[in-house]
Amino acid sequence: MPGSEEPERSGGLPALAEAAAKAHAALDPAHWDFFAGGAGEERTLRANEDAFACRRLVPRVLREVGEPDLAVDLLGEPLSMPVLIAPTAFHRLAHPGGEAATAVAAAAAATVMVVSMAATQPVEEIAATGAALWFQLYPQPDREFSDAVVRRAEAAGCRALVVTVDSPVFGRRERDRRNGFLDLPPGLACENMRDGTGRVRDVVMDPALGWAQVDRLRAVTGLPILLKGVLHPADARLAVEHGADALIVSNHGGRQLDGAVSTLDALPAVAAAVGGRIPVLVDGGIRRGSDVAIALALGASAVLVGRPVVWGLAAGGTDGVRAVLEALRADLRDVLTLAGAPRPGALTPDMVA
Numbered sequence: 178m179p180g181s182e183e184p185e186r187s188g189g190l191p192a193l194a195e196a197a198a199k200a201h202a203a204l205d206p207a208h209w210d211f212f213a214g215g216a217g218e219e220r221t222l223r224a225n226e227d228a229f230a231c232r233r234l235v236p237r238v239l240r241e242v243g244e245p246d247l248a249v250d251l252l253g254e255p256l257s258m259p260v261l262i263a264p265t266a267f268h269r270l271a272h273p274g275g276e277a278a279t280a281v282a283a284a285a286a287a288t289v290m291v292v293s294m295a296a297t298q299p300v301e302e303i304a305a306t307g308a309a310l311w312f313q314l315y316p317q318p319d320r321e322f323s324d325a326v327v328r329r330a331e332a333a334g335c336r337a338l339v340v341t342v343d344s345p346v347f348g349r350r351e352r353d354r355r356n357g358f359l360d361l362p363p364g365l366a367c368e369n370m371r372d373g374t375g376r377v378r379d380v381v382m383d384p385a386l387g388w389a390q391v392d393r394l395r396a397v398t399g400l401p402i403l404l405k406g407v408l409h410p411a412d413a414r415l416a417v418e419h420g421a422d423a424l425i426v427s428n429h430g431g432r433q434l435d436g437a438v439s440t441l442d443a444l445p446a447v448a449a450a451v452g453g454r455i456p457v458l459v460d461g462g463i464r465r466g467s468d469v470a471i472a473l474a475l476g477a478s479a480v481l482v483g484r485p486v487v488w489g490l491a492a493g494g495t496d497g498v499r500a501v502l503e504a505l506r507a508d509l510r511d512v513l514t515l516a517g518a519p520r521p522g523a524l525t526p527d528m529v530a
């Protein structure tokens with residue numbers, strides 16, 4: 178039965194669980210499945226949340242924390258908290274306000290929204306909200322077209338390029354197969370895939386993608402380049418050698434290689450391989466303040482959240498996304514206070530068991 182699964186296994190913070198329940202009720206079941214689902218048996222999807230549930234914080238005491246300061250600076254971007262919005266496709270499928278509605282919430286929260294290449298609104302329209310945007314790219318086999326998309330995003334005001342490297346092919350999403358969900362409904366399109374003729378091209382995954390394409394992108398844009406989807410420490414070292422400005426430890430929310438390691442389990446080795454040379458971010462299964470704190474303690478400079486933002490959007494447009502972000506902020510503030518960390522940088526690996 179499409180969409181028959183529980184909204185989410187734990188749902189995380191009450192505000193996030195509530196958003197997920199509302200989204201589940203509001204969305205077409207096949208669309209719910211597209212957003213909620215993962216690849217294969219969804220082992221990796223589950224592992225992401227489970228990994229956080231297996232860790233415990235070891236708080237420090239008597240540290241005169243007062244009111245913790247959550248602000249961080251990331252690639253020159255001042256953020257009010259170390260929580261960013263991960264790139265997720267098809268926001269107009271969740272809510273008519275689409276990506277622009279999400280961007281308004283990002284701006285209100287003073288954080289970054291990473292716009293998916295598969296956004297259902299033009300990047301210029303999303304940028305008109307005034308939000309701080311980074312642009313996510315699936316490098317296309319048609320390199321000229323791919324470069325044109327990057328230049329377009331840069332011209333629209335996006336401040337960094339997030340290159341997704343975990344998708345040489347599209348993951349095997351059993352729910353979508355079962356539901357026959359193979360395309361966007363009429364009236365919706367990946368608006369940033371329009372070429373010079375106005376035709377919308379398909380987003381194509383490129384199995385031939387290699388480090389040469391990362392080097393090539395360096396010549397195409399002056400924007401900071403983040404590689405999203407790194408899990409192996411050897412790849413983290415290569416990313417530094419190839420001039421990446423930051424890494425995102427990600428398994429695509431369990432939507433690509435089912436059986437891949439959870440992101441939290443991958444994080445410490447990646448952070449050690451990078452050795453502080455560039456920021457390391459992480460996403461996957463982050464549903465409460467303690468998850469954020471654990472990720473930061475184990476080497477992340479910041480985290481990204483995917484599905485909870487989509488649930489907020491489906492549940493209540495901009496207000497729904499704001500509710501999700503503010504719930505995470507309030508919880509993180511409490512967690513830092515209780516853990517004896519006056520700021521995110523005060524969290525250290527010895528504070529996780």
Ligand SMILES: Cc1cc2nc3c(=O)[nH]c(=O)nc-3n(C[C@H](O)[C@H](O)[C@H](O)COP(=O)(O)O)c2cc1C
Nearest residue numbers: 212263264265266293341429430461462482483484
């Ligand atoms: C519905 C959906 C669409 C996504 N679309 C993209 C995308 O277009 N590009 C991308 O790099 N990652 C995409 N992702 C992966 C997210 O950026 C992120 O890695 C993942 O959602 C994090 O896990 P979480 O949902 O548990 O927070 C998508 C994830 C979901 C759930």
Ligand SMILES: CCCCCCCCCCC(=O)C(=O)O
Nearest residue numbers: 266295358359360361380429432
């Ligand atoms: C259901 C239609 C599939 C069309 C593919 C478009 C690419 C979107 C990629 C979004 C994504 O990364 C995801 O995880 O989903």
